[in-house]
Structures are given as C-alpha cells and as structure tokens.
Amino acid sequence: MSFRKVVRQSKFRHVFGQPVKNDQCYEDIRVSRVTWDSTFCAVNPRFLAVIVEASGGGAFLVLPLGKTGRIDKAYPTVCGHTGPVLDIDWCPHNDEVIASGSEDCTVMVWQIPENGLSSPLTEPVVVLEGHTKRVGIITWHPTARNVLLSAGCDNVVLIWNVGTAEELYRLDTQHPDLIYNVCWNRNGSLFCSACKDKSVRIIDPRRGTLVAEREKAHEGARPMRAIFLADGKVFTTGFSRMSERQLALWDPGNLEEPMALQELDSSNGALLPFYDPDTGVVYVCGKGDSSIRYFEITDEPPYIHFLNTFTSKEPQRGMGSMPKRGLEVSKCEIARFYKLHERKCEPIVMTVPRKSDLFQDDLYPDTAGPEAALEAEEWVSGRDAEPILISLREAYVPSKQRDLKVSRRNILSDSRPAATPARSGAPTPAATTAVTAASGSLTGAAEAFKLEEVMQELRALRALVKEQGERITRLEEQLCRLENGDA
Structure with a gap:
C-alpha cells in the first residue's frame, strides 16, 4: 500500500517529449528581440506564425505548416504595423484569420490566403x-x-466585435498597473488576469464587474500568469518573495489560500503555462529556459502532480502550442509545441507510449472544434455556450474557411464618440449600412443625391442579399447531404 502512494497511477506518467528531425524544423527565422513576455509564436492546424525582426515597423511570418527547412530571407511577411508586433493569436473559428497587437497602439486582424x-x-x-x-x-x-479581447500598457482591456469593427466593452478601472496576461474561461463568460500589482482578478466583461480578486497571489516582483482551467479553477505561475518560481492552484470561490502551491527553482524567466483541457495537463515553459515541465491537475490532493521534464540544449525565446485538432492521433501525440530559438523554430512532440495502433479513446475525448457556438451579438445579449466539440477518431480534416467580412456602422450618422463602449452589438446588414451611409451624406450635400438613386441601390442590395441567402441555403443542404453520405 505504501508503495502505491508513492507511485501515483496515471496514463500520462510516461509522456515523453521529442524534438523533430532537423529537416522538419523552420530554419533561418530572425525571431523578434523585443523585450516582452509573450509567446512570440502562434500555430494552428494550417499555419505557423512567428513574430520576427523587421526594419521600419512590425512584422510576423506566416508559414504553411508543411513549409519546413530554410526560410528564404525574402519570404513575404505580414507587415502593416508601424511599430514592433508584441502578440499574435489565431482565431479559433477560422484558421485563416489572425490578430496582432503592436507598439503602434493598434490591433489589426488579417485574412491569410488559403495557401499562404x-x-x-x-x-x-x-x-x-x-x-x-x-x-x-x-x-x-x-x-x-468575431469577439476579440486586447489589453494594452494603458492598463485598459477592450473587447471588440471584429465583424463590425466596434468596441463592445471598455474595462479601464479594474487594473491599476500593467496587465501581464488575460485568459478567458471555457465558455467565455469571464476572464482572469494577472497584473503588476501582484493581484489575480476574475472579471465579468459584460457587466464590467470584479467577480473575485486575490492580492499578492505571488509575492515576488517579477511577471505572473493566470489561466482558467476547464472546471473553473485558476492556475497561476509567479515568483516568491525570495525570487523562486512558483505554481499555484486557486478555487475562485475562496481565494484566501491556494489549494496547492509548489516552488520550482530560482531561475528568472517568466513561466508561460499551456493548458490542455482534455487531459488536464499543464505544460510550463520558462522564457530563456531549455526545458518544458508538465503537471497533471486532478481533483484529489495535492492537486498538482509533477509528470516529467523535457530538456534540450538551447534556451527558448518563445513557444507556440498546437490546438488538439492539429495533432496526429495515430501516433498518440497529445501535445505539440513550436519552440523558438534565436534563428529557428523547432517542433517538439509530446507522446504517450502505446503499443496498439487503434484509436485511443481515453487520450482523445471529444475536443473543441472550429465552429463558433455563438455569434458576437448573442454573446453581447448575455448568452453563454460551451465549445462545440468534435471527435478526433477519424482525424481532423480542415474545412473550407469563410472569409472574414467587416460590416461597418455608419460613423457619420453615429454621434457616439469613438471611445465610448457600444453595448448593443447588433449587426448592421449590408443594405442598412448602404442606406444610412447614403442618408448620412445627404445631410451635407442633399442636392447631389436623388432619392431614386438611393432606392435603386437599396433594391439591388436587397436582391443580392436574397440571392446570397439562397446560395448559402443550397450549400448548407449540399454539405448536409455529403456529411450524411447521401451524395
């Protein structure tokens, strides 16, 4: 019995990490030297994006996953920012859409062509x-x-409807100091944040209220991180007063004391946590470290169970994590990281050793798929929904992505100042946009427009909307037949 207590049974005890062969790395990438504690890397089942050094502005590379080997210096970049890019994130509902935040104070959203x-x-x-x-x-x-959160060095969190280019919510009183990170909970009803004032906060963005707060979650002065787990608990990384790196697990219902607190070592790189809700495993990567430690989070004490450490020679400048639907289930791959060196990106595969070639149900429960559960307007109206899950049994096949369209409100007829949060979030159909734009202009130059021209344009737009609606219905029926095997 005593032996059993020492060796805890877990299917993840023997997870091992392996770097891929050299020819499967991405070589000759000039990774950004900006001193900012973001991951500098974002990856999805189709593309790898890396923030790179750029003269006269900010840029990031977007490479199709298969484009390994040496990357030509002249390879095109995404380069619309006028200052260095600090953070990037792929849209979970469209593998061709990525957002970026920059020193130029702007957030930009990009549509990447299908083939790169x-x-x-x-x-x-x-x-x-x-x-x-x-x-x-x-x-x-x-x-x-289309709901995107951004946080700036102005200590403000903004939530946007990308589909209408609207600012939905402005949270400018919750954080008195620099925000280190922000993480949504599983259904997106709340987010947690770690701040330079050493507090971890749980915030309801739609009400603009502070749900819970823990001051001095970690007493050290160096950067912290806080992430939500699938069951609503909060996992944090930070530093003790003696500058030792720590992990902690918190129950949002009682933030007085951590459920678990572990000290790791006395290195000084910020710890970046990556969480897999399907397995309950947290991977912790320190900036400047050459290792990835991983822990299983369970419901029984001591809650945080150390599994293993993957160690390599080179320190990491940043790290990206592949969503579950991009993994190779036939190889029992449960995580894949993209480790940034100074001049290259190296994939690291985490595998559970299994003898069987059959699909491993226990390793791959249904996972979050790419379909959005809600539209932005539904979320603004107060609705919440869990992620729509997909099975990985047949291995995930990316579907055709739809282009991101922005339907702007007419700024001329809207008297609200730009910085005021727009809380309605109702979409503006293309036809109404055209009409309001036209009528807004009429006030300034009524003689130049004839009502008949506006009515003709409106009729044409209505016909177009109707035609597109019918086309979408036909395509949906066709897709349904294909999925049911009728065609």
Missing part, C-alpha cells in the same frame, strides 16, 4: 483603434464568433 503568402501582406481586414499605449495582449473569445 505569395507577397507581403500590408492591408489588414480591419484596424481596431482604442488603446493609447502599446498593445501587448491579444486573445480571441473561445466560443463567440
């Missing part, structure tokens, strides 16, 4: 302006389409 870039991309789909200082944190809503 053939020329530099300088025109974003939308530019979101509302921060007064550099924007260092970007994170998409997990379940609502």
Whole structure:
C-alpha cells in the first residue's frame, strides 16, 4: 500500500517529449528581440506564425505548416504595423484569420490566403483603434464568433466585435498597473488576469464587474500568469518573495489560500503555462529556459502532480502550442509545441507510449472544434455556450474557411464618440449600412443625391442579399447531404 502512494497511477506518467528531425524544423527565422513576455509564436492546424525582426515597423511570418527547412530571407511577411508586433493569436473559428497587437497602439486582424503568402501582406481586414499605449495582449473569445479581447500598457482591456469593427466593452478601472496576461474561461463568460500589482482578478466583461480578486497571489516582483482551467479553477505561475518560481492552484470561490502551491527553482524567466483541457495537463515553459515541465491537475490532493521534464540544449525565446485538432492521433501525440530559438523554430512532440495502433479513446475525448457556438451579438445579449466539440477518431480534416467580412456602422450618422463602449452589438446588414451611409451624406450635400438613386441601390442590395441567402441555403443542404453520405 505504501508503495502505491508513492507511485501515483496515471496514463500520462510516461509522456515523453521529442524534438523533430532537423529537416522538419523552420530554419533561418530572425525571431523578434523585443523585450516582452509573450509567446512570440502562434500555430494552428494550417499555419505557423512567428513574430520576427523587421526594419521600419512590425512584422510576423506566416508559414504553411508543411513549409519546413530554410526560410528564404525574402519570404513575404505580414507587415502593416508601424511599430514592433508584441502578440499574435489565431482565431479559433477560422484558421485563416489572425490578430496582432503592436507598439503602434493598434490591433489589426488579417485574412491569410488559403495557401499562404505569395507577397507581403500590408492591408489588414480591419484596424481596431482604442488603446493609447502599446498593445501587448491579444486573445480571441473561445466560443463567440468575431469577439476579440486586447489589453494594452494603458492598463485598459477592450473587447471588440471584429465583424463590425466596434468596441463592445471598455474595462479601464479594474487594473491599476500593467496587465501581464488575460485568459478567458471555457465558455467565455469571464476572464482572469494577472497584473503588476501582484493581484489575480476574475472579471465579468459584460457587466464590467470584479467577480473575485486575490492580492499578492505571488509575492515576488517579477511577471505572473493566470489561466482558467476547464472546471473553473485558476492556475497561476509567479515568483516568491525570495525570487523562486512558483505554481499555484486557486478555487475562485475562496481565494484566501491556494489549494496547492509548489516552488520550482530560482531561475528568472517568466513561466508561460499551456493548458490542455482534455487531459488536464499543464505544460510550463520558462522564457530563456531549455526545458518544458508538465503537471497533471486532478481533483484529489495535492492537486498538482509533477509528470516529467523535457530538456534540450538551447534556451527558448518563445513557444507556440498546437490546438488538439492539429495533432496526429495515430501516433498518440497529445501535445505539440513550436519552440523558438534565436534563428529557428523547432517542433517538439509530446507522446504517450502505446503499443496498439487503434484509436485511443481515453487520450482523445471529444475536443473543441472550429465552429463558433455563438455569434458576437448573442454573446453581447448575455448568452453563454460551451465549445462545440468534435471527435478526433477519424482525424481532423480542415474545412473550407469563410472569409472574414467587416460590416461597418455608419460613423457619420453615429454621434457616439469613438471611445465610448457600444453595448448593443447588433449587426448592421449590408443594405442598412448602404442606406444610412447614403442618408448620412445627404445631410451635407442633399442636392447631389436623388432619392431614386438611393432606392435603386437599396433594391439591388436587397436582391443580392436574397440571392446570397439562397446560395448559402443550397450549400448548407449540399454539405448536409455529403456529411450524411447521401451524395
């Protein structure tokens, strides 16, 4: 019995990490030297994005996953920012859409061509302006389409509807100091944040209220991180007063004392946590470290169970994590990281050793798929929804992505100042946009427009909307037949 207590049974006890062969790395990438504690890397089942050094502005590379080997110096970048890019995040509901935050105080959202870039991309789909200082944190809503959160060095969190280029919520009183990170909970009803004032906060963005707060979650002065786990608990990384790196687990219902607190070592790199809700495993990567430690989070004490450490020779400048649907289930791969060196990106595969070639149900429960559970307007109206899950049994096959369209409100007829939060969030159909734009202009130059011309344009737009609606219905029926095997 005593032996059993020492060796805890877990299917993840023997997880091992392996770097890929050299020819599967991405070589000759000049990784950004900006001193900012973001991951500098974002990855999805189709593309790898890395923030790179750029003269005269900010840029990041977007490479199709298969484009390994040496990357040509002249390879096109996404380069519309006028200052260094600090953070990037792929949209969870569209593998061709990525958002970026920059020192130029703007957030930009980009549509990447299906096969990657053939020329530099300088025109974003939308530019979101509302921060007064550099924007260092970007994170998409997990379940609502087109909802994006940004946090800046102005200590302000903004939540946007990318589909209408609107500022939905402005949270400017909750953080008295620099925000280190922000993380949504599983259904996107709340987010938690770690701040330079050493507090961890749980915030309801739609009400603008502070749900819970823990001061001095970690007493050290160096950067902290806080992330939500699938069951609503909060996992944090930080430093003790003696500058030792720590991990902690918190129950939001009682933040007085941590459920668990572990000290790791006395290195000085900020610890970046990556969480897999399907397995309950947290991978912790320190900036400047050459290792990835991983822990299993369970419901029984001591809650945080150390599993193993992957160690390599080179220190990491940043790290990206592949969503579950991009993994190779046939190889029992439960995580894949993209480790940034100074001049290259190296994939690291985490595998559970299994003898069987069959699909391993226990390793791959249904996981969050790419379909949004809600539209932005539904989320704004107060609805919440869990992620729509998909099975990985047949291995995930990416579907055709739809382009991100921005339907702007007419700024001329809207008297609200730009910085005021727009709380309605109702979408503006294309036809109404055209009419309001026209009528807004009529006030200034009524003689130049004839009512008949406006009515003709409206009729044409209505016909177009009707035609597109019918086409969408036909395509949905066709897709349904294909999925049911009728065609």
